Amino acid sequence: MSSSPSRNPTNAEAPPPQPTSTDAVAEGSSKKVRKPYTITKSRESWTEEEHDKFLEALQLFDRDWKKIEDFVGSKTVIQIRSHAQKYFLKVQKNGTLAHVPPPRPKRKAAHPYPQKASKNGLTVLFYNSC
Numbered sequence: 001m002s003s004s005p006s007r008n009p010t011n012a013e014a015p016p017p018q019p020t021s022t023d024a025v026a027e028g029s030s031k032k033v034r035k036p037y038t039i040t041k042s043r044e045s046w047t048e049e050e051h052d053k054f055l056e057a058l059q060l061f062d063r064d065w066k067k068i069e070d071f072v073g074s075k076t077v078i079q080i081r082s083h084a085q086k087y088f089l090k091v092q093k094n095g096t097l098a099h100v101p102p103p104r105p106k107r108k109a110a111h112p113y114p115q116k117a118s119k120n121g122l123t124v125l126f127y128n129s130c
Contacts, residue, residue, distance in 0.1 A: 046083060050074060054083060055099075062101035 046054070050072055057071035063084075065077045072080065091098045 046075075051083075054080065054087075058084070058101065059099055063104060 053072045054068065054075075057068040061067040061071070065080050065084075068080050069075065069077045075083070088100055091100055
């Protein structure tokens with residue numbers, strides 16, 4: 001026999017295998033393993049000048065994010081919507097009298113789902129008009 005360590009699976013030096021996301025699914029577990037979160041781009045704070053342009057554009061264009069993006073020039077629509085959401089919450093919390101454009105009206109559904117209501121054992125279909 002050789003003096004090298006054997007390849008016996010009961011060898012205490014070998015760490016146990018780590019389960020993979022497919023192992024978790026195969027075992028019937030409903031918990032999924034997430035991919036690690038990687039930051040692709042560093043956060044950029046809004047400068048005072050950008051925020052002032054944002055406020056001016058908000059007055060001019062209400063919630064037309066594309067026009068606000070063009071007006072501000074250095075932020076994307078997604079960044080502007082996120083900034084607006086935080087700004088609106090701050091205004092609401094502080095109770096200041098800043099201009100907050102009204103929310104976009106909800107669109108009516110083209111084909112609303114029917115709602116069932118039972119009346120005296122009869123089923124009556126109501127169509128949602130929201």
